[in-house]
Amino acid sequence: MFHTATWKDVKEGLVTDIYFERTKKILEAKGVDLHVRAEFVAHVLRSNWSWAVFAGVEECAEVLEDLPVDVRMMREGTIFGTKQPVMELSGKYLDFGQYETALLGLICQASGIATMAARCKKAAGKKEVISFGTRRMHPTIAPLIERNAYIGGCDGVSAGLGAKLIEREPVGTMPHALILIMGDTVKATRAFDEVIEPTVRRVSLIDTFNDEKIEAVNVAGELGERLYAVRLDTPRSRRGDFLEIMREVRWELDLRGYKEVKLFLSGGIDERDIERYNELADAYGIGTTISNAPVVDFSMDIIEVDGRAVAKRGKMSGRKRVFRCKECFKTRVCPLTEMPGRCSCGGTEEELLVPFFSKGHLEQSLPKPSQIREFVSQQLSKVEL
């Protein structure tokens, strides 16, 4: 048995903090069954992020389905900031209070991963970013990592089940294991070329035994134009100036006519590294940076009880709308009574919190991962790293 909860456990409220269970018990014993509205909002973001990508909506829908609650929510993939509610639940507290732990967990982690993927893609621009990090996390959540890495901006993912979820083929190069067992980089690359179907890109790993530029020239000589890229996963202890190593490899390949062979980087790379390496690198395999991304610290705040606006200290009471200018992306949070208008730039505002669930039934169909990714990509041009 894995040490993970099943979908049924979550749906039955078994992964709930005990104090919510006790609250339910007390309210039931005292006959207090009030209508409550609560919003999910991030009051701060980690790592000096000035924005984040909202994700985890599809799994929230699984939890919310058939609950007698109304839900307003931002579209999955919406870029949001602090103090901007992403979701609002309305209903009897006893019907949804026990799901606070699960709902938070679903959006906090998914949004963190999607945000980090978006940051890496923003830094990489047109260069490819592949998610390589499932190995750093529990295998049962590999598909979750891959999906959110993809919708955030990754161009591909490495593990099978995650790739299936996003309706793409998994992407990979070759591991050091193949080269170590075959005993030679050129031999291993030749074997890959002979055995693996021709539709798979030939990417040779060139840091195992010898200097990167020597191996790059060797494998390019062996495969010629069938070689798509060389991958540099150079160990930290050998790295020195990674940019200089890349520059040498590029020079030696170009000098011999292998200008089309791309440079694929991996090994502990984050979005700041990408900014630095992007002049020479053509593609990145990003692992832990994305799979172990900081979570977005959403909280569920009660904003209305029995029709009265109320909130704890430090939080704004009452229902809210979030308006965003379609032109300049300026975003404002205001009371529910306000209507969208014209931004100071002249652009029109749109409402971000839209009806999502009505009495346990979806108000709209859920978008495909590729559509969410496209939506994130459009917004990324409007924000800074």
Ligand SMILES: [Zn+2]
């Ligand atoms: Zn504007």
